[in-house]
Amino acid sequence: MSYKIPMGPYHPALEEPYKLDLICEGETVRDAKLHIGFNFRGIEHLAETRNYIQVIALMERVCGICSNIHTLTLCQAMEKLTGQTPPPRAQYIRVIMAELERLHSHVLWAGIAAKLMGFKTMFMTCFELREKVMDVLQAISGNRVNYSMNRIGGVNRDIDDPAALLIMIDVLEKEMVRKVIPIFTTSSTARSRCADIGVLTNAKAISLGVVGPVARASGVAQDLRRAAPYAAYAEMDFQVPVESAGDVRARLMVRALEIMESCNILRQALTKLPPGELNAGEGKLAFITGTATSRVEAPRGEVMYSVSWKEGSNKPARVHVRTPTFVNMPAIRSMVQGARLADTPLIQASIDPCYSCTDR
Amino acid sequence: MTVLEVVPETLLTTEPWEEKGGVHWSTASPLNVREVAKSMNALKARFITITAYEMPGDEGFRLEYHWDLDGKLLGFPFQLSGKSIESIYDLCEAVDWIEREIHEGFDLDFLGREYEPLLLRQGDTAGVNLREEAK
Structure with a gap:
């Protein structure tokens, strides 16, 4: 006999609202139905009521974790409509901010995953590390969540002392290598909670079009930083970690290795930071009529913005946001089929979902 | 051989494609959305999203379908004469969630599929134009 267990919308595991109806037989999950929309704020519609300065501040608030990525993607799209090209220093600063945000997001996720595994000490360790990343972000931008770094044609703030940031990156990397990665990769508790759990096969990952670490953990080697470089990524030397098992452990491994690669990219960008201007110029911008699209590899995967402009307007006619969780969340249904009920919170967390992004 | 069957060789260089605003747009006309989807599957392109536009006045709706092919962003525009298009x-x-989202937010119908359970909203009526509701 099957029975239904509703999980959410006020979620016991992940402190954001969404609902999962789990169809179970005994302790085994047979199927699941997902419901989203609890965070729907109508942001795409609101964007049509804001001018080209205000819309950047609005879209920064789509997400509290990858706020910088949203403004980066939006500004890149709007730069295509205004014909502006950010100067080299701005492109490097965009890479630095994006990688710091990836570090912050991945370490945050590692802490939450540790908590769901029953590793409370590890949770505290990860959040202590996250604080160090937040300190760097605050040192650069003056803010801890909405950094306000991106503008059309460049960035708003400079990085005055790259050498000081390099020291902070070294400390962070040392802590990751010494504490976090060994525990996640070698401890028997982490292995028993994560290995062969919540498997997403390569074929299913391709079929569902999942992105980011979820795709790369299922053997899909896609990363926009490599496939369609933006900002200064074409000048960075880095690896794209790929695992083939498709389970929670593979997703954990991909993110752990990406933390190391982010440190690598940050070191390169801070060392090679070119001198020069921060933006393409002041003054009123002229938008060409039409649609422009931009894609960026956010911590959770590909973000895409389509921005449409009408002639003579200072407001967008349409801003469409496709976030990574919007395409990764349907994969949860496949991941939980056949799983033990007790594993479902960790399986859901393993895609690093952001409901705020998904609902917009 | 159809236009879409020769995508990889001709994408950047020949007439049916135009690069604009970061997208390689197909200018082949008329396009059939299901034929496009079959061609993209054959090429192992990754579906990204559909962007819906409500055009001013009586111009109806425009849907832009996007796929990724080895890092290139492909776009296929469809001008809807009514309020429906075939589902893919x-x-x-x-495509599941974005078809459902557009149905629930723009009241467009993707023919040949079911929407239950509702993705975004509660209630009996699935298709509602939220922009009209907000006026």
């Missing part, structure tokens, strides 16, 4: 969900399961 049976050909491409990645």
Whole structure:
């Protein structure tokens, strides 16, 4: 006999609202139905009521974790409509901010995953590390969540002392290598909670079009930083970690290795930071009529913005946001089929979902 | 051989494609959305999203379908004469949520599929134009 267990919308595991109806037989999950929309704020519609300065501040608030990525993607799209090209220093600063945000997001996720595994000490360790990343972000931008770094044609703030940031990156990397990665990769508790759990096969990952670490953990080697470089990524030397098992452990491994690669990219960008201007110029911008699209590899995967402009307007006619969780969340249904009920919170967390992004 | 069957060789260089605003747009006309989806499947392109536009006045709706082919962003525009278009969900399961979102937010119908359970909203009526509601 099957029975239904509703999980959410006020979620016991992940402190954001969404609902999962789990169809179970005994302790085994047979199927699941997902419901989203609890965070729907109508942001795409609101964007049509804001001018080209205000819309950047609005879209920064789509997400509290990858706020910088949203403004980066939006500004890149709007730069295509205004014909502006950010100067080299701005492109490097965009890479630095994006990688710091990836570090912050991945370490945050590692802490939450540790908590769901029953590793409370590890949770505290990860959040202590996250604080160090937040300190760097605050040192650069003056803010801890909405950094306000991106503008059309460049960035708003400079990085005055790259050498000081390099020291902070070294400390962070040392802590990751010494504490976090060994525990996640070698401890028997982490292995028993994560290995062969919540498997997403390569074929299913391709079929569902999942992105980011979820795709790369299922053997899909896609990363926009490599496939369609933006900002200064074409000048960075880095690896794209790929695992083939498709389970929670593979997703954990991909993110752990990406933390190391982010440190690598940050070191390169801070060392090679070119001198020069921060933006393409002041003054009123002229938008060409039409649609422009931009894609960026956010911590959770590909973000895409389509921005449409009408002639003579200072407001967008349409801003469409496709976030990574919007395409990764349907994969949860496949991941939980056949799983033990007790594993479902960790399986859901393993895609690093952001409901705020998904609902917009 | 159709236009879409020769995508990889001709994408950047020949007439039916135009690069604009970061997208390689197909200018072939008329396009059939299901044929496009089949061609993209054959090329192993990754579906990204559909962007819906409500055009001013009586111009109706425009849908832009996007796929990724080895890092290149492909775009296929469809001007809707009415308020419906064929669903490609049976050909491409990645399209599920965005078809449902557009149905629930723009009141457009993707023919040949079901929407239950509702993705975003509660209630009996699935298709509602939220922009009209907000006026």
